[in-house]
Amino acid sequence: xxxxxxLVPIEELDRNILSxxxxxxxxxxxxxxxxREFDERAGFLKWGLHTCAEWxxxxxxxxxTTALEKVRVARxxxxxxxxxxxxxxxxLSYSKVRSLTRVANGDNEAELLAFALRHTAAHVAxxxxxxxxxxxxxxxxxxxxxxxxxxxxxxxxxxxxxxxTVELPMDTGELVEKALDKARDDEVLQLPDLADTSWSxxxxxxxxxxxxxxxxxxxxxxxxxxxxxxxVDQSALAGGAGRSAxxxxxxxxxxxxxxxxxITEDDKGEPxxxxxxxxxxxxxxxxxxxxxxxxxxxxxxCRNRRYLHxxxxxxxxxxxxxxxxxxxxxxxKHHTLMHEGGFRIEKxxxxxxxxxxxxxxxxxxxGYHEQDFSDVVDNPPRGGFLSVAERxxxxxxxxxxxx
Numbered sequence: 001x002x003x004x005x006x007l008v009p010i011e012e013l014d015r016n017i018l019s020x021x022x023x024x025x026x027x028x029x030x031x032x033x034x035x036r037e038f039d040e041r042a043g044f045l046k047w048g049l050h051t052c053a054e055w056x057x058x059x060x061x062x063x064x065t066t067a068l069e070k071v072r073v074a075r076x077x078x079x080x081x082x083x084x085x086x087x088x089x090x091x092l093s094y095s096k097v098r099s100l101t102r103v104a105n106g107d108n109e110a111e112l113l114a115f116a117l118r119h120t121a122a123h124v125a126x127x128x129x130x131x132x133x134x135x136x137x138x139x140x141x142x143x144x145x146x147x148x149x150x151x152x153x154x155x156x157x158x159x160x161x162x163x164x165t166v167e168l169p170m171d172t173g174e175l176v177e178k179a180l181d182k183a184r185d186d187e188v189l190q191l192p193d194l195a196d197t198s199w200s201x202x203x204x205x206x207x208x209x210x211x212x213x214x215x216x217x218x219x220x221x222x223x224x225x226x227x228x229x230x231x232v233d234q235s236a237l238a239g240g241a242g243r244s245a246x247x248x249x250x251x252x253x254x255x256x257x258x259x260x261x262x263i264t265e266d267d268k269g270e271p272x273x274x275x276x277x278x279x280x281x282x283x284x285x286x287x288x289x290x291x292x293x294x295x296x297x298x299x300x301x302c303r304n305r306r307y308l309h310x311x312x313x314x315x316x317x318x319x320x321x322x323x324x325x326x327x328x329x330x331x332x333k334h335h336t337l338m339h340e341g342g343f344r345i346e347k348x349x350x351x352x353x354x355x356x357x358x359x360x361x362x363x364x365x366x367g368y369h370e371q372d373f374s375d376v377v378d379n380p381p382r383g384g385f386l387s388v389a390e391r392x393x394x395x396x397x398x399x400x401x402x403x
Contacts (some may be wrong), residue, residue: 021090021093022089022090022091023090024090025087025090025091025092025093025094026087026088026089026090028087028094029077029084029087029088030088031070032070032073032074032077033074033077035052035056035070035071035074036074036075036077036078038052038055039052039071039074039075043055047059051071052071053067053068053070053071054067056070056071069098072101073094073097073098073101076101076102076104077097077101079105079106080100080101080104080109082109082110082113083097083100083101083104083109083112083113083116086113086116086117091117092113092117093121095121095124096116096121096124099121099124099125099127099128099129100112100113100124100128102128102132103128103131103132112127112128115127142169145169145170146169148167149167149168149169149172150165150166150167151164151165151166151167152164152165153165179210180203180206180207180210181206183206183207183209183210183213184202184203184205184206186306205332205333208332209306209307209332212307212332213306213307281310281322281327282322285322285323285324285327286310288324289310289324289327289329290308290329292324293328293329295308295329296308296329297329297330297331297334298328298329298330299330299331299334299337299355299363300355300363300364300365300366301365302331302333302334304331304333306331307331307332308329308330308331309329309330309331309335310327310328310329311327311329311330311335311338312326312327313326313327313328313345313353328345328353341358342357342358343355343356343357343358343363344356
């Protein structure tokens with residue numbers, strides 16, 4: 001197909017963009033020279049401001065961070081003639097110059113300029129960061145980074161979400177990232193269906209798995225100091241209307257097998273019962289449950305053996321017992337699907353449990369067959385066609401039973 005006659009050739013677009021970027025680089029240098037003169041002459045005092053950065057942010061609609069950085073770069077360029085010359089002709093971008101001015105001096109300017117002209121802005125930034133870390137002054141930077149480590153938690157009750165913001169020194173942060181990578185990769189190896197899940201979602205799941213593994217693996221998990229307290233109305237827990245600190249299905253999931261104490265309350269907020277500890281799965285039943293389910297998630301197709309939860313098929317708030325006949329092992333993902341995802345577990349005519357999707361389709365143990373999704377089947381049964389869920393449950397060729 002011929003390109004439209006009014007379209008500019010790609011090569012020409014490339015040249016035009018590069019030419020414009022070069023002119024922008026040169027213009028940015030001119031701007032910084034003017035900013036430096038304005039700063040040296042204390043022009044900002046005429047407007048009643050304390051610094052040139054304040055004036056630049058106000059007068060040119062820049063963020064304070066950007067304004068501070070431009071003033072810093074402008075000052076540093078005064079003693080870096082070679083870098084300034086390359087910047088003024090547009091050979092260097094502002095991104096490269098910003099990095100170079102953090103480490104360049106009279107002794108290494110020529111070497112750094114030669115490196116910057118041959119490499120990308122990302123490589124220049126990395127090289128300059130390494131130079132800063134290799135200097136004696138980096139000790140002060142490391143001390144400041146360590147002193148500024150922090151973790152903040154913000155609850156958004158309207159969205160039922162919690163935001164956790166962590167700031168760590170680079171080396172510690174890398175350690176955390178490695179732990180998250182391992183937890184994420186371990187889960188992907190055991191749950192291939194996660195391949196289509198977004199990276200950020202998998203990172204969040206990995207974070208929860210790391211924390212859950214810590215709480216379940218040490219003595220801290222038996223201490224009340226590490227339990228989460230959730231308040232909920234008894235009426236809401238029983239299936240009616242009422243108040244709950246979390247979505248009610250999330251509360252039920254926590255009640256199954258988590259580090260949580262669920263306090264049920266009446267309509268006046270008076271505690272009626274502390275349910276978690278009285279319904280915890282005893283160690284003997286937990287061992288029997290893991291032995292019966294082969295220490296593996298029982299959801300069809302899942303082979304996850306880590307971060308397993310003891311799920312009450314019939315929730316104890318509805319009269320379900322904490323017994324082997326009413327418990328199944330589920331991994332974090334599938335335990336969440338049972339409560340918040342609309343999946344459910346039912347019994348067939350042989351009194352065996354099977355999983356059902358939110359749309360009513362049963363989940364077979366060995367995967368779906370082509371005929372499961374056909375509107376017409378050979379030799380239809382008397383009385384009409386079976387639904388997919390009915391066929392999966394009733395046909396011996398597609399078993400979906402757990403035990």
